[in-house]
Amino acid sequence: MQIARALTIAGSDSGGGAGIQADLKTFQELNVFGMTAITAVTAQNTLGVQGVYPLSLDAIETQIESVAADLYPDAIKTGMLFNAEIIQLVSEQVKKHGWENVIVDPVMIAKGGQSLLQREAVEAMKKQLLPLAKVITPNIPEAEVLTGMVIKSLEDRQTAAKKLHELGTSYIMIKGGHDMLGDVVVDMLYDGQSFTYFEGERFETKHTHGTGCTFAAAITAEISKGHDIHSAVQTAKQFIQAAIEDQLGIGNGHGPTNHWAFEKRKMLKSV
Template identity: 65%
Template structure:
């Protein structure tokens, strides 16, 4: 039985993030990928030049079509942009009883462009996070969602507790914005804290890392993996994608979505 994974997110014309990154990741991890596009961006490695939201009615029609014929085994949300959109999408996910929801709380693009309206943060807290099997904020996103400054591991743990209390089953606070060469991704399941450690890779080619990491987790959940195993594979996948850089573009280049599978092939050859 083929696993089916859905991404509800924005389109990145540069191909490194959003819908494009998610579908590439789904394909590489051998699940059938589907999409509901929430916005179209004019975007490249230098930044976001324009954002055009898709009409709400059209977003909902995409979800209705998927529910009618291609019910997903897991889904992820990315760029949802507005309070109205977050609440409508959350309502559909709840109504359809789609489980295995991975929330990537996309707020700011690598180049600094804001991708989430200010008033949408409250809707994310109240409507979307309670549906999350896994939420994957970076440190600035966790600060915005919890309204606490994060300077230490103790602060990260407190933020994780808050996000779990809001309704997320598993919280992964990514460590890429931390200091030093050792990166620590903090995982919290409401009972215990786990740490995934890796080394910082000296590269500016990190466009789409958040989307790709969340998509890899989603793909593994669609295949029936446990949440912790899915998170571990997601970490391995994104680490390979960053380390084997493509060197494309003049700014923050994309990650290498086929690196993980190429490493596996080489390891078995």
Template identity: 60%
Template sequence: MLNTPKALTIAGSDSGGGAGIQADLKTFQELGAYGMSVITAITAQNTLGVQGIHPVPVEMVMKQLKSIEDDLRPEALKTGMLFSAEIIEAVAAHLRKHGWKNVVVDPVMIAKGGADLLQEDAVEALKKHLIPLATILTPNIPEAERLTGKSICSRKGREDAAKLLHELGARMIVIKGGHLTLDKAPVDLFYDGEHMHELQGRRVDTPQTHGTGCTFAAAIAAELALGKTPLHAVHTAKTFIQEAISHPLHIGSGHGPTNHWAYRRNQA
């Protein structure tokens, strides 16, 4: 019997559907992985911003995770908005105890509209407990700066940050380059612990970029669930998010969502 590849997202819910578990599940589906979710927080948000955040009690987060463990253990998973140190520590302890593989960590800290999605003490918990479990860590420039305490204003600075994040325990790191404005085109840096690989994209002038980080990390997780190598998974995720941004849906009055079905339609 064929084993259907399964991917899990441990993240917050976005009522607007552009980021969080909604974006992750759409991405899993588009790339051919069966998607599952563990919800860590419920947000009230739309393209204009985040109007409210309600964390799920850690006991309920762990019940969701145990349910998946007992019956639907995935081939890969990604973490997104974990909100608190307590949730981060509990999730990390479970993943470590049960030896979960192919862990993609998206260190979600700030929403597109500027709302803080990670409590201050949770940043240290992320560094201490979850990053050492990461197969692939996917920060953007501001997140990499916050995790390393170093300013990144050049490609050399990005390479140094990748090495520092590797020293924190992440096996591989992708530092997304969209915020590095000195590059005319966005260049992501993939570091496998030995070699640096640059993945160049095409900059699109659009406000329809809500959920890009979630979608990118989810695409990596889906590809890992399908048995692809990390570098192949990152390349596919780069293409997936490029297509999603390049074919906007024009939904909402602010930072609209990306187009999750653009990649599959263009591949067809």
């Protein structure tokens, strides 16, 4: 049996809750072999980001080429890309290697409010990377930046999804964690024709650092195993729900989610 493989192209989180670290933990928990190309090193913890140090374009390109030449990823996830030059490089690599299972998590702002994507990079993402993506997973603030519109309602989200789909991405997954409209979180998937809604209980907790990375990584893992998008999102939804609910309570600020909660629950059910 061939082992599913996923490559994450993203930033390193020294606190271990988001970025490359969250992606690898998620891949591992979902039985996928994870590989990395680090775009930037960040100094951060649950209280915020103390520093961002982008790698050189040559260093990023060489990492991607090394993985592509030998390990042949089944799916690609992008996270923190930081600037327009890195986005252009990653886009060129996607086209060069003919990668189709590309999941873009448009990481823009850290939980503490620090910007993780330079302003001019937004246009590069829209014009160069999103047309190559199979799935994009913005939260509501990220969808607002990418579409230039204010999102207040479910109808607004539908309009934003249609605008993002026009950029060339096959599937638009707009997360509902920021809507604060009730006790239920509704994530919305748009395939260019119809909308599918994934509901989950809202948990009152400050320990949500890395939720976006983890959710997108779970989708990537499932797609790398050959699952369709709806099945992948359903598993990812269950994975992140468990990770948030079974909180670790680590750190004095926005703590990380519990990446082993999903598999632990499955093991307990099987006993």
